[in-house]
Amino acid sequence: MDISPRVLRYFMAVAEELHFGRAASRLYIAQPSLSHQIRKLEETLGTPLFVRSSRRVQLTAAGRTLVREAPIALAALEHAVRQTQLAGTGVATTIRLGYTPVTSLDTLTTLLDALQEDRPGFTVDAQEFFSAEIPERLGAGDLDIGLALAPQLVDGVAGEILREEPVSALLSTRHRLAAAPAIPVTALRDETLQLFPRRLAPAYYDGIVAACREAGFVPEIRAYEEPPAKAMLRLSSGRVVGLAPASFAEHAAQGSTSIVVRDIIDPPIMAELSMLWSAHDRSPSLASVLDTARRCAERNGWLHAHTT
Known part of the structure; x- marks a missing residue:
């Protein structure tokens, strides 16, 4: 069902004014054009939204329902657009992180703390998998980054050692x-x-x-x-x-x-713990996470383990 945000905003203006002329003036469009857009919306929905007479305009039951639902839909769309734009700049996003159980008690918690400090706008959706599963999940696009123990890489997945x-x-x-x-x-x-x-x-x-x-x-x-x-x-x-x-x-x-x-x-x-990611992901958000992970590893001496 093809209903544009613009048409929903037209509808909300008429619903608030209960007058096509005033709503058209508020929207800076011609009244006939506004009336045409509302009729097309009613045809698309298959139900009248307004009862029109020469003296007044009233909402139908369907119209009152759309008055409740339209702002929710518009807000969700605006949120999606804003989050997408922020993700594109590396400022904020949701990172899907897969980790193996042996990382959960130290490496993962330390990294999550570092991300919270460096990237407070990020949300991390952390899911537990066995190491062998993580490259496949990344290759399938189910994860953005992984923490795996001595993983075997698959096509399209890049990685580097995070901790020895x-x-x-x-x-x-x-x-x-x-x-x-x-x-x-x-x-x-x-x-x-x-x-x-x-x-x-x-x-x-x-x-x-x-x-x-x-x-x-x-x-x-x-x-x-x-x-x-x-x-x-x-x-x-x-x-x-x-x-x-x-x-x-x-x-x-x-x-x-x-x-x-x-x-x-x-x-x-x-033992070598690696961080993995899609080799095709060039997003600033992923680059931000990798940068934080590398600095976290350096700060904690993860790549300078005692071996004697």
Whole structure:
């Protein structure tokens, strides 16, 4: 149904004046032209909006309904136009951000704080996905930016490393390795490692397996696709060792009396968190977010992780 904002404004003027002559004068158009536009609007809607007589003009029930609804429609259109214009200048917009669970406790919250400080006009719609899903979501246009653990890029998706950090071990205070200040990779030889399934972050999973192979053994891995809280509960049993990026491990174990975090050493295993975006997106708003993310990484030393 093709109804222009201009015609709705014509209608509102007649509804407020209840006089075609005065409304035409107010709108600076000829009265016959205004009457013609209102008749076309009534034809489009399929119902009369005014009862006309030689002495007065009155609104019909349909007309009274449109008096309520038209300002809402006009305001929504004006809002959409204003937000689009602001987004085009990089001043304000809604950013659809996809993040992987291991970023949620530190990296994501730090970045959101930085965006709030640098870009107060931005609204961030943050959604959780596994790392393997995020490039596909970006490629499909469902997201504007992503935070993924060791992602595999797809056509049309660009990315760069936002954070490098060691992988840490999470284990029960009752575990035999809990008393060690740090855990050599070789000490994991006889342990069962708890990870999420390879398909959710293949490069990260393969990096851990490769580190174990270089240390002379093939790791025993149990893969679980479950929320972090449930994974922590499983670790408290003392029978498995969880491996996770250090920032996630420290926050996940914070306040726990049954779980400790230990560095993995000789050598450390490194995790890379990347930010991803559509390679075809040249918008100022995306450029603003990327600029804030890079400065956030530099300010927090995310690309200078301790590796010795």
